[in-house]
């Protein structure tokens with residue numbers, strides 16, 4: 001095993017494939033973290049700690065896999081095509097749509113001070129990405145439109161998400177709504193937490209369905225970001241749920257118990 005000083009030199013020289021926090025967060029989240037005076041101390045602690053240098057590239061769960069139904073593939077392909085880069089007069093032109101990568105945890109194998117050890121638990125996993133069997137629970141990909149301040153998630157509900165017989169559990173649907181609205185709020189406003197989530201369940205969602213979760217910014221008032229959300233069939237003819245969500249911007253210190 002390499003000594004710590006050797007590993008540190010390899011990391012500094014860029015000779016290893018160690019991942020940094022900056023590579024795992026969206027540009028917007030990092031910008032908010034770095035510009036907020038509340039976060040300066042925590043981000044400087046976190047960002048200087050490289051992750052375990054021998055870890056491989058984390059798996060991006062938003063990539064197609066063999067559990068996806070033909071419908072899931074088709075809708076994914078349609079939205080993915082919107083993310084293509086065009087070449088105009090020799091210049092790369094990027095449209096407003098972007099596919100977001102998705103990992104099963106945000107920070108891996110970091111070592112550090114008391115703040116990090118409180119936040120980072122080696123065995124912690126993102127709730128929606130913690131089942132190894134592909135297709136068993138939450139299969140989803142989020143596409144964001146930065147200009148229109150909205151996003152669309154393509155979601156295939158696996159068999160382990162059963163609630164009412166043959167149908168998706170209301171809590172699993174709520175989880176996906178929280179995830180998608182939270183992703184949009186975080187994309188637009190930086191670090192946030194869900195303060196309020198209201199859901200009207202309009203129609204039962206059959207297990208194995210592929211649905212679209214449409215989420216859009218309603219308004220931002222100071223620290224409050226209000227998001228609306230609708231879950232529909234892929235042809236948008238059937239409405240499964242309607243919801244509204246409130247996210248409140250937090251400082252990183254809030255996660256450590258600070259109210260400042």
Ligand SMILES: CCCCCCCCCCCCCC(=O)SCCNC(=O)CCNC(=O)[C@H](O)C(C)(C)COP(=O)(O)OP(=O)(O)OC[C@H]1O[C@@H](n2cnc3c(N)ncnc32)[C@H](O)[C@@H]1OP(=O)(O)O
Nearest residue numbers: 025106178179182183193194195196223224246248250259
């Ligand atoms: C990092 C990378 C990760 C990868 C990501 C993967 C994506 C996954 C995405 C997953 C996403 C999953 C995300 C999750 O699941 S987050 C987990 C679920 N959420 C929580 O645990 C949050 C718990 N609550 C709190 O921590 C605090 O209460 C918060 C932070 C929300 C506010 O406490 P704070 O002390 O900071 O603020 P404040 O109390 O002064 O309030 C501020 C303003 O807000 C208004 N207000 C507050 N609450 C409510 C309410 N219920 N209805 C209406 N209004 C409310 C309040 O009146 C005030 O308004 P105004 O007086 O200013 O007008």
